[in-house]
Amino acid sequence: MKAIHINQPGEAEIFETEQPVRKEGEALLKLLYGGICGSDLGTYRGTFAYASYPRIPGHEFSAQIVEIDSADAEKYNLHVGQIITCNPYFNCGSCYSCKRGFVNCCEQNETMGAQRDGAFMEYITMPVERIYDGKGLSPLELALIEPFCISYHGVSHADVKPGEKVLVIGAGTIGVLAAAAAKAADAEVYISDIAPKKLDHAVEIMGLAGRILNDSSEHFTEQVQEVTNGNGFDVTIEAVGLPATFLACVDAAAFGGRVVQVGVGKRNADFNFTLLQKKELKLYGSRNALKKDFLSLIDLVKSGRIDITKIVTNKYELADGAQAFKDFSEHADKMLKVVIHFADPE
Incomplete structure (x- = not known):
């Protein structure tokens, strides 16, 4: 074979x-x-x-x-x-x-x-x-069920609630499906990436609330402030696996927000960890998925909702x-x- x-x-x-x-x-x-x-x-x-x-x-x-x-x-x-x-x-x-x-x-x-x-x-x-x-x-x-499970498992850590503002950083497969999973929880979902075409495609196919182009840290912050009225996002999800995107998730999270780390990388992040204490952030690592995730998502896709x-x-x-x-x-x-x-x- x-x-x-x-x-x-x-x-x-x-x-x-x-x-x-x-x-x-x-x-x-x-x-x-x-x-x-x-x-x-x-x-x-x-x-x-x-x-x-x-x-x-x-x-x-x-x-x-x-x-x-x-x-x-x-x-x-x-x-x-x-x-x-x-x-x-x-x-x-x-x-x-x-x-x-x-x-x-x-x-x-x-x-x-x-x-x-x-x-x-x-x-x-x-x-x-x-x-x-x-x-x-x-x-x-x-x-496509397995990558959806990776995203869904990560989103489930954050216990996303209807009406919450969610930012997913990374418009690759896992990021787009994380955005879809958060939207299925009736959240207001935005997606961020460095590639404009991938952002536009993600917003279009998943019907997301909007996009944030991560072409510079200054522009990224400006857009976050504008979208959230200066409050930050209730939930941020990292789906790239780079130090810069992890730190962007921490920075973009609201005080009392939740940060979910899904992306996998090799590099170390150097940051002021007191920001976690100052904002009282809840930080979740998410790895792989469980049988219940597979079974739930097979049923969800079969329902025709996504x-x-x-x-x-x-x-x-x-x-x-x-x-x-x-x-x-x-x-x-x-x-x-x-x-x-x-x-x-x-």
Whole structure:
């Protein structure tokens, strides 16, 4: 079978490998769609904090069940031919976090495509307990559920309430979907980025309240003050992973506000931490997602309230998978969600 391989930063290729053989408690899946995540792009660029090489990328995907044991199928309400998505975060089950139920931030977490090989192959195997019924959603929709879960999980930390002003910094996939999740909570949502076209696109497809162009710290502050009448935002969400954008979230938050850190980066932030005390800010880190996030969002998308396929700007076939990474790396300011089509369901 064919798979996508990132050999080292800046070098991706399509290569031939053996089809996996499932073990007890696993199902064999045929991949249908895969989305290139910001972390996959970071692995390709050499900027992702958890990257190691060589690596098969991919943890946003939809698939079709090819083989599954009958007992597992009955227990988890699964069947051959079913279109599904999966939870790609492998937790150890024995660390302090896992024992307390925080399996999304397991101390030995291995996310597909990051600490272990990912899903960008024609066939993969997955533990059956990580497979979730797609409930009739299209393969493209199901490939977008995982990034929506990352965003939704972060927004849920902030307990966003109707009418609150929310600022999301970062108009990439996670940021746009975080804005969508906050809007679904009936908040007044603004989005910020350095790329005007991405901002305009995000506001248009998600029906957001407005945009804040982050072309300078002075202009950014001016716009924040104007939009919030000098009060700051009730909630700010960082979805980039840079020190400057984290500090912008702290600065833009209102006194008594909440700040959620979702973006992943390698660099340190140097700031006056007393500002956290002065504003009495609540600061939340958000990592991965939980099963309940997947199940809730499958139902939300099925309800028709949110069309997540609007975030897709570019589609590639598997044969062009290496080119997809190169193009995305060179034109990230113009490309939002890049997906790779692996196969159609049978």
